[in-house]
Amino acid sequence: MPNLTDEQLKEVMYRMVFTRTWDDRAVNLGRQGRLGFYAPVSGQEGTMVGSEYALTKEDFVCPGYRDMPQLVWHGLPLYQAFLYSRGHQHGGQIPEGVNVLMPQIIIGAQILHATGVAMGFKLKNEKRVAITYTGDGGSSEGDFYEGMNFAGSFKLPVIYFVQNNGYAITTPFAKQTAAQSIAHKALAAGIRGVKIDGMDVLAVISAVQEAAEIAREGGGATLIEAVTYRFRPHSMSDDATKYRTKEEEQEWTLRDPLVRFGKYLESKGLWSEEDTARVKEEAKAAVNEHIKKAEQTEKMTVAGLIDSMFETTPPHLEEQKADF
Amino acid sequence: MAQMNMIEAIKDALRVELKRDPGVLLFGEDVGKVGGVFRATEGLQAEFGEQRVFDTPLAESAIGGLAVGLATQGFRPIAEIQFVGFIYEALDQMFVQAARLRYRSGGRYNAPIVFRTPFGGGVKAAELHTDSLEGLAIQTPGIKVVVPSNPADAKGLMISAIRDNDPVFFMEHLNLYRAFKDEVPEGEYTVPLGKANVVREGKDITIIAYGLMVHTAIKAADELAKNGVSAEVIDLRTLVPLDIDTIVASIQKTNRAIVVQEAQKTSGAAAEIIAQINEKAILHLEAPVLRVAGPDTVYPFALIEDAWLPTPARIVKAANQTLQF
Numbered sequence: 329m330p331n332l333t334d335e336q337l338k339e340v341m342y343r344m345v346f347t348r349t350w351d352d353r354a355v356n357l358g359r360q361g362r363l364g365f366y367a368p369v370s371g372q373e374g375t376m377v378g379s380e381y382a383l384t385k386e387d388f389v390c391p392g393y394r395d396m397p398q399l400v401w402h403g404l405p406l407y408q409a410f411l412y413s414r415g416h417q418h419g420g421q422i423p424e425g426v427n428v429l430m431p432q433i434i435i436g437a438q439i440l441h442a443t444g445v446a447m448g449f450k451l452k453n454e455k456r457v458a459i460t461y462t463g464d465g466g467s468s469e470g471d472f473y474e475g476m477n478f479a480g481s482f483k484l485p486v487i488y489f490v491q492n493n494g495y496a497i498t499t500p501f502a503k504q505t506a507a508q509s510i511a512h513k514a515l516a517a518g519i520r521g522v523k524i525d526g527m528d529v530l531a532v533i534s535a536v537q538e539a540a541e542i543a544r545e546g547g548g549a550t551l552i553e554a555v556t557y558r559f560r561p562h563s564m565s566d567d568a569t570k571y572r573t574k575e576e577e578q579e580w581t582l583r584d585p586l587v588r589f590g591k592y593l594e595s596k597g598l599w600s601e602e603d604t605a606r607v608k609e610e611a612k613a614a615v616n617e618h619i620k621k622a623e624q625t626e627k628m629t630v631a632g633l634i635d636s637m638f639e640t641t642p643p644h645l646e647e648q649k650a651d652f
Numbered sequence: 653m654a655q656m657n658m659i660e661a662i663k664d665a666l667r668v669e670l671k672r673d674p675g676v677l678l679f680g681e682d683v684g685k686v687g688g689v690f691r692a693t694e695g696l697q698a699e700f701g702e703q704r705v706f707d708t709p710l711a712e713s714a715i716g717g718l719a720v721g722l723a724t725q726g727f728r729p730i731a732e733i734q735f736v737g738f739i740y741e742a743l744d745q746m747f748v749q750a751a752r753l754r755y756r757s758g759g760r761y762n763a764p765i766v767f768r769t770p771f772g773g774g775v776k777a778a779e780l781h782t783d784s785l786e787g788l789a790i791q792t793p794g795i796k797v798v799v800p801s802n803p804a805d806a807k808g809l810m811i812s813a814i815r816d817n818d819p820v821f822f823m824e825h826l827n828l829y830r831a832f833k834d835e836v837p838e839g840e841y842t843v844p845l846g847k848a849n850v851v852r853e854g855k856d857i858t859i860i861a862y863g864l865m866v867h868t869a870i871k872a873a874d875e876l877a878k879n880g881v882s883a884e885v886i887d888l889r890t891l892v893p894l895d896i897d898t899i900v901a902s903i904q905k906t907n908r909a910i911v912v913q914e915a916q917k918t919s920g921a922a923a924e925i926i927a928q929i930n931e932k933a934i935l936h937l938e939a940p941v942l943r944v945a946g947p948d949t950v951y952p953f954a955l956i957e958d959a960w961l962p963t964p965a966r967i968v969k970a971a972n973q974t975l976q977f
């Protein structure tokens with residue numbers, strides 16, 4: 329059990345309920361064409377909210393493409409998350425002091441960046457930790473092995489957090505690897521490897537806190553495999569019924585991290601259904617406000633895009649503005 | 653003949669070749685059980701078995717390298733890279749290992765591989781899903797580059813690509829997958845690699861295009877016709893080999909040309925085409941050959957992609973500039 333105060337426990341629940349509501353709304357906004365590509369997260373609130381919560385704001389997050397909640401809870405304004413999805417460059421303009429990189433579409437690239445970020449912390453003698461995220465699918469990329477191997481070799485303060493939700497789009501975990509677990513892959517890199525229940529937000533917080541402490545003390549990297557499930561399909565243009573059974577989906581619903589943690593808090597008298605309802609309303613209002621703000625953000629232009637390519641726009645690009 | 657959209661035509665080509673040649677294998681991320689994110693391979697695993705049509709782990713370099721290894725053992729791999737932006741992960745295997753296999757072995761080995769990938773903008777997809785990266789491929793010695801613009805060509809070119817004894821980068825425009833249906837010949841229908849298609853005859857100016865831009869060019873030609881300008885439109889179909897003879901023959905007639913590409917302007921297919929026109933037809937030209945292309949920026953996914961992409965209006969403008977030179 330992580331050492332958390334009642335207020336902290338409630339905050340974790342607040343964030344999970346908020347994230348679930350945001351996800352529900354985002355799916356609808358996507359359908360209405362008000363968001364671009366959106367990767368749903370419901371089911372993974374335990375891993376996403378918990379892992380970020382276990383770190384300090386000085387620690388650095390290198391996300392995959394689905395990890396928008398970690399960025400927002402680490403400080404990225406929600407409307408910028410929406411702008412990123414819509415393809416607006418301001419979505420990637422991370423505010424000063426928010427220690428994150430942009431969502432990474434190229435699966436695996438972020439794993440190497442986190443390794444470099446961690447080396448930076450080590451070189452500067454800062455007791456900070458980098459965390460990076462990928463999925464069960466991402467753990468098959470060469471970049472995944474290369475990053476971990478570097479971290480082992482240089483003893484770097486980095487956490488490789490794999491959210492194993494059993495599928496990479498349609499491909500089941502069984503086809504991804506013959507390894508007993510993803511956590512086993514840490515062995516070959518000479519770093520710590522642990523496997524946890526990702527539907528248990530407290531287990532997630534404990535594992536990340538421990539890994540972060542070890543990293544801060546110079547003990548090197550940890551690979552954490554958190555077993556979880558995503559209730560919705562890969563994206564809203566994907567049909568999960570083609571590769572998952574209803575029974576399987578239902579079985580995982582029983583392990584819903586919100587329900588599990590909510591029940592625990594209720595038993596301690598810290599949470600009630602009214603709290604859930606209140607947070608949902610708050611989250612809905614926040615989503616509405618931020619999507620409006622995203623929509624009202626000054627439109628991008630091709631000329632502006634051209635000027636964003638280099639520090640000073642070279643003549644050949646300057647000339648190309650005439651076409652737009 | 654059956655009516656098919658481009659996805660169906662591609663699937664038909666894959667099925668014909670899987671049936672005809674037991675050495676043909678098809679693999680990539682999600683292509684097996686479910687048939688790919690666009691269902692271009694739907695049903696093929698059920699029909700030909702998991703040995704020949706299979707899902708791979710998520711690793712593009714391994715997909716490319718697997719194809720090269722299989723090629724040395726007499727197979728004809730069709731390897732799918734799920735979206736164009738992910739070819740970067742496989743570039744060494746595609747553009748070095750496969751493309752140089754014949755050279756490096758002095759002809760002892762060859763790589764009869766088709767690397768299929770969807771590409772192309774206008775569908776509001778995520779970052780790095782819709783770039784036009786043919787320029788990287790055409791600058792790579794040893795790999796052919798195919799970009800079909802319609803269902804029948806997609807089928808005929810795919811079958812030729814599979815039968816070709818050298819590696820082929822086969823680029824399928826996302827915005828054409830389900831854009832329209834057309835007559836597609838049944839069975840073993842082939843379209844030769846390296847043969848362009850004059851899709852509209854004209855006498856005043858030649859518009860050279862490939863992929864989706866063929867359709868944009870045709871729209872522009874319609875506009876030009878309203879002002880009495882007769883534009884000839886050439887669909888290149890393949891960029892390597894390039895059918896320069898068809899281009900030159902057209903320019904000998906029209907004396908004017910523009911090249912349209914969706915990719916960024918600099919050092920792309922259009923630049924190469926214009927260089928070859930200079931070499932082979934400069935004395936037939938009445939005006940410089942202009943390019944209509946994307947600007948030299950990163951492809952801006954979603955929000956402003958329509959403003960970025962070449963439009964019929966921009967083609968008309970360039971055509972008029974050429975005509976009034």
Ligand SMILES: Cc1ncc(C[n+]2csc(CCOP(=O)(O)OP(=O)(O)O)c2C)c(N)n1
Pocket residue numbers: 394433434435436462463464465466467493495496497562681710712734738741
């Ligand atoms: C290098 C690369 N290859 C392929 C893709 C396409 N793609 C997007 S998501 C995905 C599956 C990812 O699965 P996993 O890592 O398990 O993450 P999950 O979607 O389950 O969160 C694939 C193949 C990509 N984005 N980047």
Ligand SMILES: [Mg+2]
Pocket residue numbers: 463464465491492493494495496497
């Ligand atoms: Mg997964």
